[in-house]
Amino acid sequence: MAERIAVxxxxxxxxxxxxxxxxxxxxxxFPKIIGTGYAESxxxxxxxxxxxxxxxxxxxxxxxxxxxxAGIKVRDAFLAIGGIGLDEVRxxxxxxxxxxxxxxxxxxxxxxxxxxxxxxxxxxxNRRILHTIPLSYTIDGVEVxxxxxxxxxxxxxxDVMYITCLEQHVTDMVDAVEAAxxxxxxxxxxxxxxxxxxxxxSEKKAGCVLANIGAETVSVVVFDNGIPISVKVFKIGSMDxxxxxxxxxxxxxxxxxxxxxxxxxxxxxxxxxxxxxxxARLTDIFELIDNHLKKLGRNQLLPAGIILTGGGxxxxxxxxxxxxxxxxxxxxASLSIAPDAKMRDASWMVAYGLTIWGLTGxxxxxxxxxxxxxxxxxxxxxxxxxxxxx
Numbered sequence: 001m002a003e004r005i006a007v008x009x010x011x012x013x014x015x016x017x018x019x020x021x022x023x024x025x026x027x028x029x030f031p032k033i034i035g036t037g038y039a040e041s042x043x044x045x046x047x048x049x050x051x052x053x054x055x056x057x058x059x060x061x062x063x064x065x066x067x068x069x070a071g072i073k074v075r076d077a078f079l080a081i082g083g084i085g086l087d088e089v090r091x092x093x094x095x096x097x098x099x100x101x102x103x104x105x106x107x108x109x110x111x112x113x114x115x116x117x118x119x120x121x122x123x124x125x126n127r128r129i130l131h132t133i134p135l136s137y138t139i140d141g142v143e144v145x146x147x148x149x150x151x152x153x154x155x156x157x158x159d160v161m162y163i164t165c166l167e168q169h170v171t172d173m174v175d176a177v178e179a180a181x182x183x184x185x186x187x188x189x190x191x192x193x194x195x196x197x198x199x200x201x202s203e204k205k206a207g208c209v210l211a212n213i214g215a216e217t218v219s220v221v222v223f224d225n226g227i228p229i230s231v232k233v234f235k236i237g238s239m240d241x242x243x244x245x246x247x248x249x250x251x252x253x254x255x256x257x258x259x260x261x262x263x264x265x266x267x268x269x270x271x272x273x274x275x276x277x278x279x280a281r282l283t284d285i286f287e288l289i290d291n292h293l294k295k296l297g298r299n300q301l302l303p304a305g306i307i308l309t310g311g312g313x314x315x316x317x318x319x320x321x322x323x324x325x326x327x328x329x330x331x332x333a334s335l336s337i338a339p340d341a342k343m344r345d346a347s348w349m350v351a352y353g354l355t356i357w358g359l360t361g362x363x364x365x366x367x368x369x370x371x372x373x374x375x376x377x378x379x380x381x382x383x384x385x386x387x388x389x390x
Contacts, residue, residue, distance in 0.1 A: 006031070007066070007077035008354025009177060010190065011055065013044045013237070014215035014311060016062040017348055018077075020070040021355035031359050033352065035070025037062040046216045046235055047083020049172040056179040063182060076183040078354040081130060081173060082190030082219055085166035086233045089127075090135075091120035094157045097139075102152040104139065109148060112137070112158035120162060128170050130189050131163040135229060163189050163231050188357060191221035191231050196353035198309050198333035198346065199223065208304035210333070211289060211322075212350070213312030215239045218285055222298060230296055234288045238312030241281045248277045262316055275317070282318055286325035293326070305329030309346040 003024050010017045020035035039061035043054025063074050093116030097108050113134060137144040139153035148156060174184045195210050204223040212219045216237040222230040238260070245256035249269050258264045259274060289306070293299035305328040308318060313332050322330035333346045 004359055005034075005072065006355040006358030007063075007074050007182075008080070008193070008351040008358070009059065009063075009077045009182070010080045010082075010193075010348075010351040010354070011044070011059065011173060011176070012041055012082070012214055012347075013047050013217065014041055014239070015039065015347070016041050016055075016058045017351045018059075018062045018066040018074075019348060019351040019355050020066050020072065020074065021352065021359065023359045031352075031355055033355075035066040035068075035072070036348070036351075037065025037067070037069065039065070043176075044083075047214075047233070048085055048166070048169045049176060052172055052176045052179065055173075055176040059177055059182070060180040063180060074182060076185050077177070078358045079173065079177055079184050079187045080190040080193050080350050080354055081165050081170055081187050082214075082217065082233065082350075083165075083169060084217055084233050084235050085169040086189060086191075086219065086231065087127075087164055088231050089120050089123050089162045089164055090159070091116040091123075091162070092157060092159050093117070093119060094155055097153055097156055102154065104148045104151050104153065104156055106149060108156050109134075109137075109158065112156050113160055116158055116160040117162070120160075124162070124164060126167050127164040128167045129162045129164050130170075130187060131192065133161045133163065133228060135159045135161055135227060161229065163192070165189070185358065188354060189231060190350050191219045191233075192228060193353035193357065194309055194333075194350040195221055195223070195228070196356050197349045198307060198353075201226070203304040203307065206304040207298065207302040209289065209293065209298075209302055209306045209328075211306055211308055211313075212310035213238055213285065213308065213315075213318070214310045215312075218288070218310075218312075220289055220292065222293070222296060222302070224298065224302070229298075230292070232292050234285070236285055236288065238310075238315065241278060241312070241315065244277050244281050245274065248273060260315060278315065278317055279321060282315070282321045283325055286322050290326050300327045302328055305331065307331055307333045309333035309349055311345075311347045313346050 003022050005022045008019045016039045018037040021031035021033050023031040039058045041058050043051035049055050067074050093112045095111040136159045137148045138157045177184050205226045207224040209222045214237050218234045220232050221228050242256045246253050306322050319330045
C-alpha cells in the first residue's frame, strides 16, 4: 500500500511547531517523522489570537521549514487547539430504552448523549464543542461496568464531558492557518493530542495527570481507568518564572531565561535566591493542579503520578517540586509509544500526536501497531472517542 503522510500544527504562545510524518500501512511500525519546522509565535496572548496576520506569518515560516526538510508541499494539516479558552462542561442525559425487549442499542446511547448536550446548552454560549466524552452510564440507577449495549432495563443515563473552546478562538486559529494556504482537516484539543504520544496505556489505565507547562499557560488532562476525565488550562506558565527571576535578580529577560533553563552556570547571582524564586512559582503552578484534582476527588489518588511535558518541563527542580506539592510520583514525558522517534524535546509531542491521529484514519487501513499506539484513534471525533466508551 502507498505511504500516507500527515501534518500536525501546534500553535503555541512561544513557538509554532510543525511535524510532518509518514506511515507505510503495510508496515507494523510507528509513523516516521520526515520533517519538522518551528518559528517564533507572534500575535498570541495566553494561547488566543490577538493578530491573525502575525500568527499566519509564523505558521507559514514553520511550515516552509518543514517542507524543506521533508521534501514535500504541505497542503493540509491537523491543528491543535489550546489556550485559556479551552475548558470542560459536564452534563447528564437520560432516555427511555426504545426496544420492546428493553435491550440497550447504540441509538439509545446516542439519545442519552444528545439529551446531555441539550441540558448543557446554556453553558455552551459562544463555545464550540471539540470532543464529546461519555464518562459513565447507568441503567435504572445502577452503574454499568462495561458496555451498555446488549444490557436490559427501562431507563439509560449517560454522564458526559464536553471539551469546549471559545468559538471565536477556534475560528480565528483555523483562519490564521488557512491564510497560510494550509487547509485544516480537523482540530483537536492540544492536551489530548499530547497524551497520544506521552502517556502509555498502562499509565492511562492506572490514573495519571499530564501537565504541559507552556510559556503562558499550563494545560492538564487527567486520565483514570483509561478515560480522560478532565481537561483544564491555567493562566500561568514558564514565562512567569522568567519574569520573576528578572525582577528578583534585576537582570534582563534574556539572561533570566538562560538562568531558568540552567544554560548559565558560572554566575555571581546567589544560587539560593534563584532556587527560592524557581520553587515559589513552580509551587504556585502545582497548587493549582492539586486544587483541581481535589475538585475531581483524585488528589493523591493517581498511581501513575504526574507526567510533565512542554517547554517548562526541563526546569531544574520541577520534578521534585511536583512530587512534594502533589504527593505523587513525577517524571518528564518521553515518547512512550515510539521511543525511537527522533524528537527534539517534549514540546514537540502535541504536533507529533496530531500526525498519529491523522494517520490512523477512519478507514481502517492503518497497521495494527499504529492503531495500538493511538489507542484506536480515528480521524473523526466519533471514531476517536469510541475508545472512551466504558
